[in-house]
Amino acid sequence: MTLVEVKGVSKRFGGLTAVSDVDLAVNVGEVHCLIGPNGAGKSTLFKLIVGLYPPTQGSILFDTVDITAERPYARVQRGMSIKMQAPSVFKELPVRQNIQIALQERLSGEERLAEEDRLLTLLNLAADSDKLAGALSHGQQQWLEIGMALALKPQLLLLDEPTAGMSPEETFRTGELIKSFNAEGMTVLVVEHDMAFVRQVAQRVTVLHLGKIFARGDLESILQDEKVAEIYLGKTHAH
């Protein structure tokens, strides 16, 4: 069953076509990675899905409902949750309050407090919960944002380069976290450059190149596709 369906979507900025006639289906319960070289249109496609950009043409369906014209908050209310490429947290507010703002519509009272504690512990931020979010390291801000996205308990978790700026250990741990959420039934769409991370989490992969779908399939078939290796992975990485 398809949770998100992108149908014939294009996005043009003046004379530049960033995304061209893209079809993409993300199935319920999978971890789907969107990869490609710089400038391939990954982040643009991501922003089209979350509603930050309106498409020039095409449509986007979520759970069979056409959401093309909906604003981002309405998409979130349907069950999407997003972590942006650059850390996007409330820097002048304490870490706990960041999580609280994400949780307060779903939980209240003791339940909310318990969930705040659980998420802060899960994200290794319990000791820093009273710090201002802006005082956290880059990697910690990434985790905080992932925590805020998770707090919504979404059907679909969208992660744009979630491990940017993280150490290899932090990256691995993030991958394990994503796998554990997926095991609980959460669908995940990840835009990522780090192939080790993609290998760790991906069940299906879509390769974008010059704004178009270049290849798609399971992880093994993509890794063994020589054309993909040529445009992006480099042959030494592919094997």
Place this chain on the structure above:
Amino acid sequence: MFKLLEGPQTLGRGKKFWLCFVAVLAGALSYPLFADSYGVGNFAYFLIWIFMALGLCLMWGYGGMLSFGQTLFFGIAGYGYGVLAINMGGGTATIAALALSVVLAMIAAGILGYFMIWGGINGIFFGIVTLSATLVLAFFLGQTAGPEWHIGPARLNGFNGMKGMDPLTVGDFYVEGSALYYVMVALIVIVYLALRMLVNSGIGNVIVATRENPQRAEMLGYDVRKYQLLTFVIGSGLAGLSGALYTSWGQFITPSSIGLPAAAMPIVWVAFSGRSDLTATLVGSFLLLFGFQTITVYSQQAALVLMGALLLATVMLAPQGFVLGIGKLAAGWWGGRGPSDAGASLTETARLQSKES
């Protein structure tokens, strides 16, 4: 619910703070017992403006929207009170005139705010548009000197201003002097406590989140435009309350109370006081109004120059506000916590609130 009186968004918490609050309130309530009627009238006059300052604090400090339009809504409600009080025949109807004029200002804020916020106007442009609207109203009212400019028996009178309306009246009793002073004190206590509860509530969380990062707030499922509009309407409505009370107090209002010098004053009060805290704004605005009025007796020009100098000093030396800075120091000395320690208080407040709910 009362636990919301304390929280990460407001300076001051714990027994010491509330004892100070009660002491100041007791002092304010006993002031007319030992002051002369001139002093009480002056204090009532200072208190009139506090609502406008608190409204701007909510919009600018908490919501991140610098509105230059406080005197726009002050004027709408001030003239609205005059027109309604005259047309409704005065007397006890002035109470209804007061309430309706504030509602009128809030409706106007809702309309202007809708077009600005849904139109994507933010940052400095928010200030420019609200200032433009303010100046348009001031110029318009200045050109209403002719007899054709009237609403019922209420003449607008151009630059000479509107007069002839009754003050707030209950039966045959004019709410003036000490009575007006006590009404002001009661209203300020209600508004101040209500705003503390608002900013420490879930809605307040979203308001400050929108100030910090509107895109992230929207990505958490909040339609930030609605929260911005709510903030703008409440903040502007408080300016309206100031306007209606001002007209009632002096039984006149002129376009000069809306124009550019008047529109700049709330910005100076709130910037000097500390825009991100209600208590700092309340205390700082009162002190500035007191100082301004005292100096104005000798030289109005000198008072205006001093206001400008204070604004410059604030920008250069204490961008977060002088009174707020002093308040944080005091909180530190007394072992209390301020917004800088918001995280620690948040944890504690969250636990207290969860126990109560």
